[in-house]
Amino acid sequence: MRDEGLARRDLIAAGFAGAALLGLSGRAALAQSGDKAPDAPRSSPAVARAHRVEVPMPHGGVAAGHPLAAMAGTRMLMQGGTAADAAVAAMAVMNVVEPWASSAAGNGFATCFERRSGKVQSLAFTGGAPALLDPDVDPKELDSGNKAVAVPGAFGGWIALAKRYGRLPLATLLEPAIGYARDGHPLDASIAMFIRRQQAVLARHPTSAAIFLPDGQPPAPRAIFRNLPLARTFQSLADAETRAFKGGASRDKALSAAYDHFYTGPIAQDMTRFSQANGGWLRMEDMRAYRPVWDEPVSTVYRGLDVYCSPLTSRTGLELCEQLNIVEGWDLASIADDRASLTHLLIEAIKVTKADVYRYAGDPRFVDVPVATLLSKDFAATRRKLIDRLQAIAFPDDAALATGRQPDRPAADEDTRGGDTTSLSVVDKEGNAIAVTTTIGGGFGTSVVMGDTGLLCNNGLRVGSTAPYAGHPNAVAPGKRALLGNGPIIVLDKGQLKLVCGTPGGETIGQTQFQFLINALDLDMPIQQAIEAPRFALNAKPSFYKPGAAITVQLEDRFAPAEITALKAKGHSVETVGGFAIGSVQGVMVDPSGARMGGADPRRMGYATGY
Template sequence: MSEPIQTTEARRLSGASMRRRELLLGTMSGAAFALASTQTASARPVVQTGVGRQAPDAPASGAATVSAHRVEVPMPHGGVAAGHPLASMAGVRMLMQGGSAADAAVAAMAVLNVVEPWASGAAGNGFATCLDKKTGEVTSLAFTGAAPGLLDNQVDPAELVAGHKAVVTPGAFGGWIELARRFGRLPLSTLLEPAIGYARDGHPMDASIADTIRRQQAALARYPTTAAIYLPGGQPPAARSLFRNLPLANTFQALADAETAALATGADRNTALQAAYDYFYSGPVAREMSRFSEAGGGWLRLKDMQDYRPRWSAPVGANYRGVDIYCSPVTSRTGLEMCEQLNLLEGFDFASLPSDSPQALHLIAETIKVAKSDVYRYAAAPASAVVPTDILISKAFADQRRRLINPQAAIAYPTGADLSTSRPAPRRRPRASSVPGDTTSLSVIDSEGNAIACTTTLGGGFGTLLVMGDTGLICNNGLRVGSTAPYRDHPNFVAPGRIPLLGNGPVIVKQDGRLRMLFGSPGGETIGQTQFQTLVNVIDRGMSIQEAIEAPRIALDAEPGFYTPGAAIRLQMEARFPLATFAGLTAMGHKVEPVGPYSIGSIQGILISADGQPMAGGDPRRMGYAVGY
């Protein structure tokens, strides 16, 4: 198991070393020629000084190892860490025009719809966690749509993965408007301007996005409205080629024009934003989506769009070693996972264990395992069931559940705790395994200290795979197993009007009443696991934000899924861990699976330094970048 990792890495390093050697020889040859010419012209030897010899990258003083391959990005006046550099820059443009964190977040999410279209969009779903600096209040916004009212849950589960029947009511655009309404300053037309430009005029297609389209070419080609955009001329776009989405540009422009028209009549800001909201949820966009869905045999109708509302609520929270953590409530499962994982780990002397030791990673894995069993037994839309949230995130509950953890050996995936509000634990096998989720996340802070972390998603890669008519928009496919339970008697089983669970759980951290950190990650089942590890890297290990992001990670995967007690658990480990760590965890009873060296999650985050300065990090696992000013 270890040799292929070592061999692959050795080959990679060998290739990189050869390229560096070739570049160095070329540079040396040029330098030698220049030196010879100089000596010939001047007839004097070149006198070398000490200048440059002690630079950080000089041969004699260069570091043997680095803790992070990217620098932290300072944000003295604010900034954005998002899943694509163009999205981060769009957000910073809003800040530099006097916009707020909310304005920057909306602009960045709109651009992500264009440049990272497989992961999120205006017709997707998501959560935002928001800090109002003036009041100190942290609030959560859910922009999560429900299953259409006409849904027939007797349908073959395969039809809920892609296509017309997989569509969840769009939620994200309503969330954008709600963020702009409550915390924003700039007009929607300004916020959408960068996205409209990139969609209309084009942008260089990121190589990873081009590869994603190529891998999903056959699936995307099944839907003519999708193929027309993502398979121009019948072929996937080449990496770095100019890519456009004209239908999306037209939709965004029409939404901006609806606001502009309202302002021209003397409407105030809220009324004008409502005009754009209405254009989407009861006007031309909603009517086109309803028409297209009905024509294709889908269930989404105009009434589903008109009935949708984004929802503000209090976040769930935990205190971990004196630090306050705020995360998304249900219908996000990740907030519950984060809180229980932290409460479980707090009972161990985790900071005394080396970060890459089998013992430390074993504790991480076992706390994830126990928390998942509890969350998947009880988490559901509050309208469908009583969720014992206060119990699940309590210290007393963690003290009880921690007894399951053996510090020396892996346990089987347990049954969720039997609580007073208990429902029977499922015993039947599910109809289908869970499907990985594809998502994006961003973190924003403005010059006043307001902060917003957003995680937004289409569900699986390219969501339903279906561009809805001439809108240019793809919907979330959250009706599939994973976002919904595989057991008919579970309150999260797919049903008309029911909101599926999301893994989205953007986090805000406060210490002594002041902002300490904000961050989030994509990754489906790995979201809560990735965020958990990043947070303990900062709190227990004292890492900088970029170090915490780049540190190698683990992730648990379950077959047939985390809803099933006794599921087979694989411990996926990024290949950068020492070989002895792989061996140690295997000896403790874990079924270890090596994965790519940078392959689990994609954190975008901001950490406030001891001097009160925001420092941001972007994850090299995808194309995330932080931009400050």
């Protein structure tokens, strides 16, 4: 048995009390000084597989895109709340502390596992284009500004989650966010950087500048940041519920009162007045007509596990399932040591899948999408045949647009605009689990704070979320919901929860989650190691909507030089990016012992808390 060189983490994991079980002498195991002490440099592992510890969640916990959001959700669990209560509280705090990517007026998806029934449901809280939208508008006006506004969807999703799966009052769920917005919180350095980058656009809109550019300047990192209009908005929603309770309303009716306050009451009225006064298209009729939608998730069986993800208008659910179906035909674990070959196969599966999804996906209320075909094992087997295990293939052009390959807009408008999102995963004491990915589109969404609400809206009408080609299934149109990359995941093993996870990252969401699942399910990595492992992402020029687009593989620079050389030899166009640059997975995995372990990504501000 080992004696001299026991790694510090191994020693701690084993526990001093169990040292005898390892066959160690008391003196060797319990040394407090010298080379054998647990903190001696020689006892440390040469390579750290993960830089954060897994977080135990015996009674539940939250992994979210910001520590304050994770803690707010965990507070709800400790007060007797459910996974849904924790998710709503965390989303509300994310609106305050990560405003460039999250808003009650944004969009998103939730994937929900109910332990009692064993069912998985998807919730889409995705607003469409306003009815007055002019589809011939200059695409630049859909990037930011008053014409870029998509109908707010997220708050409706919060109420839908609270009604179906929640227990606590909305006023309790919003309390942490109200406090941080009213009293302030230290602004994360990355958020300060994003505000500085977006300064010129935010400065065009007085309502935005008043919040994000106090005294005309971006706030400094760790400055105490407040959003007083948002605090008032959230408080008004809580008050609407409280008034209903005082009038004898049931919990559902009280939550409906808050919903109505947002979608037909003072908030909708303020947004409509502001939009109309500033040349926007959002109107009361758009707000009144909106509804969050419960639906069956898309799913596949991968190596005996049931994988659930978001349906249309999320593109990622289709992407994830097709990618898994393609690689299921290969024994990935057997080539784990040949990192370049494994990465090559994953790249090619993503490439083929992107061609399919970007050819067919759109709002199913407007277009027929061959969902069953895209999810089928037979289709995956056919697409797998396109892949050369030794050489990179071109981005498939056999998925050409029905209207032809030439854009009907200027070439410059073909380029996809990126998206910015945030994600959280929750497990509660009863074993219910919810993953949520929410977004306001590109960073700061429209960049316009709507009147006195403190809220930014989603700019999901921009190129990227919509296709730049007339006649494409995802071309922008009045009332139509654009595609989101959001695709939170639930994995079940014989009906029991195995994994709940999600990530932000715009175009990279489906790619990041795919790699994370391969790490966790095929390569058997613990959750934190699976999260921190180096990642890659495919980038397409001008975009994945374009058959024959030029594909570049962006590799985090922690890939070994020999692996990068081998990928180039296989014909991939490769560039390296920062070591922790792609995606930001938050998740909870259930160990075979039944232990629930949370993980959060060091690539952004993500943090996991449990109790």
